[in-house]
Structure formats: structure tokens, C-alpha cells
Amino acid sequence: xxxxxxxxxxxxxxxxxxxxxxxxxxxxxxxxxxxxxxxxxxxxxxxxxxxxxxxxxxxxxxxxxxxxxxxxxxxxxxxxxxxxxxxxxxxxxxxxxxxxxxxxxxxxxxxxxxxxxxxxxxxxxxxxxxxxxxxxxxxxxxxxxxxxxxxxxxxxxxxxxxxxxxxxxxxxxx
Numbered sequence: 001x002x003x004x005x006x007x008x009x010x011x012x013x014x015x016x017x018x019x020x021x022x023x024x025x026x027x028x029x030x031x032x033x034x035x036x037x038x039x040x041x042x043x044x045x046x047x048x049x050x051x052x053x054x055x056x057x058x059x060x061x062x063x064x065x066x067x068x069x070x071x072x073x074x075x076x077x078x079x080x081x082x083x084x085x086x087x088x089x090x091x092x093x094x095x096x097x098x099x100x101x102x103x104x105x106x107x108x109x110x111x112x113x114x115x116x117x118x119x120x121x122x123x124x125x126x127x128x129x130x131x132x133x134x135x136x137x138x139x140x141x142x143x144x145x146x147x148x149x150x151x152x153x154x155x156x157x158x159x160x161x162x163x164x165x166x167x168x169x170x171x172x173x174x
Contacts, residue, residue: 043158066091095130113152139166
């Protein structure tokens, strides 16, 4: 290669290096934040298919407490339930976070007085207010439901735990 060719390659190379090193947008991390979401809820036997209870969201290691309002629509068969679910989370310090998607429970343990189900779902953010107003992302959730049934338990009781991780883009946390 000629001397002039080497000079052109060197100038172009140093120019690209300068752009990469001096442009924070090129080497900045992803705007997505990994989030942990958890909830403990109980079944509302008056308004069927509604679960309510405390919820926690962890964003960048900071814990925010709130509530979950869960409802689902689906079909039951001999070994489980599957359908569409809707989670409405209210975190007073952040706002409302709405997610929905598909869920499945497997009947892992069933007796006349007690049922224990394994739960899994894949949901996406469908809306929000406050810190979640411009957010979008997805969550993978797992958990269980635990049912104590009549005639041994009157009134009947049902509990659920859900937890998982997700990625949120566009969340505005101060």
C-alpha cells in the first residue's frame, strides 16, 4: 500500500475511534431496567376471579410497596386452568402499572379439601400512570395458588403468590 493510502486509512481509523470514544450514546447501557415484581393475594369469593393483596416492585434495588388487583378469564380442564389475565398494580410512590397476558395453572396437588396449583404467565405492560406512563416491557411470572375448600374450611380460603422478573423501558423513577 502506498504512503498516501496508509495516511487515508490512519485518518479514517482515528476518526472512527474518536466518534466511538466521544459519543456516550454509542457506549451507554441499554435504557431497559430489570425489575422484580412480587405479590401475595387472596381470592375474593364474592366477586369471582378477583385476587387482591400487597405487591412489591424492585427497581434498581429500591423496594416500592403497593397493591395488586388481579382478574382472569379462561377455561378449566382436568389438570389445570389457562386463559387471559389482567394485573393492575398500584404503587403510591410511582403510579399505576397495568399488565396483561396469558397464564396457566397446573393442578399439582388435589384432595377434596385442599388444592395446590403451580402458576406461570407471560405478560406485557399495557398501560400506566406516573412513573409508568411511558413504560413498556414484559414479565415472566411464576407462583402458586393454595385453596382450602368446604366442607372442611368454612368459609373457603384461597391464597396466591406470584413473582418474577421483567424488563421495563421508559420508566421514570426519581
